[in-house]
Amino acid sequence: MQFKDVLVPQELKDQLLQQIHDGRISHAQLFHSQPGNHSFALAVAMGQYLCCEHPSETDSCGECPSCKQFEKLEHPDLHLYFPNCGTDKIDSKDCESSLFLKEFREYALANNLHIDLPEWISILGGANKKPAINVRDASRILHFNSMRAYAGKYKVYILWRADRLHPDCGQKLLKTLEEPEENSIFILIAEEPEYMLPTILSRTQTVKFPRLSNEAIEQALLKEHPDLSPEVAHNITLHADHNYIKARRSYPNDELAAQMLDTFQAFTQGVVAYAQRQPLDKVNFKGTQDLINDMTSLSKEDLRQHLLFWQDLSRKFLLMKAGNDQLVMLTDAEKETYEQLKSAFTLRSVSQLNEALNVALLHIVRNGNPSLILTDLYFQFASFLMPKK
Numbered sequence: 418m419q420f421k422d423v424l425v426p427q428e429l430k431d432q433l434l435q436q437i438h439d440g441r442i443s444h445a446q447l448f449h450s451q452p453g454n455h456s457f458a459l460a461v462a463m464g465q466y467l468c469c470e471h472p473s474e475t476d477s478c479g480e481c482p483s484c485k486q487f488e489k490l491e492h493p494d495l496h497l498y499f500p501n502c503g504t505d506k507i508d509s510k511d512c513e514s515s516l517f518l519k520e521f522r523e524y525a526l527a528n529n530l531h532i533d534l535p536e537w538i539s540i541l542g543g544a545n546k547k548p549a550i551n552v553r554d555a556s557r558i559l560h561f562n563s564m565r566a567y568a569g570k571y572k573v574y575i576l577w578r579a580d581r582l583h584p585d586c587g588q589k590l591l592k593t594l595e596e597p598e599e600n601s602i603f604i605l606i607a608e609e610p611e612y613m614l615p616t617i618l619s620r621t622q623t624v625k626f627p628r629l630s631n632e633a634i635e636q637a638l639l640k641e642h643p644d645l646s647p648e649v650a651h652n653i654t655l656h657a658d659h660n661y662i663k664a665r666r667s668y669p670n671d672e673l674a675a676q677m678l679d680t681f682q683a684f685t686q687g688v689v690a691y692a693q694r695q696p697l698d699k700v701n702f703k704g705t706q707d708l709i710n711d712m713t714s715l716s717k718e719d720l721r722q723h724l725l726f727w728q729d730l731s732r733k734f735l736l737m738k739a740g741n742d743q744l745v746m747l748t749d750a751e752k753e754t755y756e757q758l759k760s761a762f763t764l765r766s767v768s769q770l771n772e773a774l775n776v777a778l779l780h781i782v783r784n785g786n787p788s789l790i791l792t793d794l795y796f797q798f799a800s801f802l803m804p805k806k
């Protein structure tokens with residue numbers, strides 16, 4: 418990753434470059450990031466620059482063997498640590514970042530280094546656990562730190578989401594952060610540094626990330642998806658809360674969005690048939706039960722994403738129903754679903770569904786039973802649609 422491709426304000430890159438050129442780069446940096454920032458990319462770009470064989474004043478060359486290895490996150494002096502936990506295959510007492518490195522690299526590279534914790538946890542399969550950078554990771558860091566840099570330049574340690582450092586791991590790293598080996602650079606990336614040990618914070622130099630501007634998000638979306646119309650890019654940006662990862666996720670061709678739309682459609686059609694007392698084969702209780710079972714088997718985070726999508730869709734339908742079509746951006750598939758369902762909905766019933774989804778989301782987050790929550794949602798929604806006596 419070169420600096421030129423990192424989606425952060427230029428001042429931030431200039432600030433780091435200036436420190437490098439002045440020879441006063443701190444050996445332990447804390448990147449205080451915001452949700453959806455390209456902070457991991459900036460950390461990699463900095464490592465790549467420090468290890469590049471032919472850097473210019475402003476960027477790494479992108480072509481030397483070292484840069485090529487960094488582009489694949491495979492440079493032997495690039496050490497990556499990130500939250501991890503026990504899974505079906507790995508016992509929690511054995512887990513450490515290196516066991517998940519392949520998946521982590523794939524995830525990061527597939528997303529142009531725009532990564533976020535809920536997504537990573539869902540890939541890890543650790544949604545119902547508490548992933549952390551743990552003690553085994555600290556041991557591994559101490560081990561590498563006692564060795565020379567492979568390529569003779571810098572050793573770059575990136576601790577992505579250091580606000581998820583296990584306290585024991587943090588304790589173990591204190592001395593290393595205080596007196597790192599020469600040419601070791603530690604970049605700790607955190608979104609919630611208030612969760613970190615004060616003793617760690619006091620040993621790092623903070624680089625604060627500003628929120629991304631809407632303009633920057635819009636331009637980046639258009640660059641990444643040249644087929645996107647400026648109007649759609651603008652609409653996505655307005656709903657992204659300055660979070661580029663959220664904006665990328667809203668890109669309408671998303672495969673996951675199609676899947677979540679399918680579940681919404683199947684669920685709602687069942688509810689409508691039931692509420693309208695249609696024949697039993699149309700109501701298809703069995704189909705709904707299967708759907709609920711499938712959704713129940715999702716990780717907590719995936720289920721939450723599903724319901725958030727449903728809620729977003731119901732909000733859009735509400736606006737459409739209220740005649741505010743111009744405020745709503747729907748994909749063709751979403752429009753089709755709306756056309757199929759709109760005659761069954763009233764303004765009031767969609768609004769009630771929206772509220773019921775809010776409550777369901779709250780219960781999911783509080784570890785409620787997903788099967789009960791979804792079944793309850795089904796009967797509630799049906800009652801909203803039934804003609805009132």
Ligand SMILES: [Zn+2]
Pocket residue numbers: 468469470471472477478479480481482483484
């Ligand atoms: Zn290079």
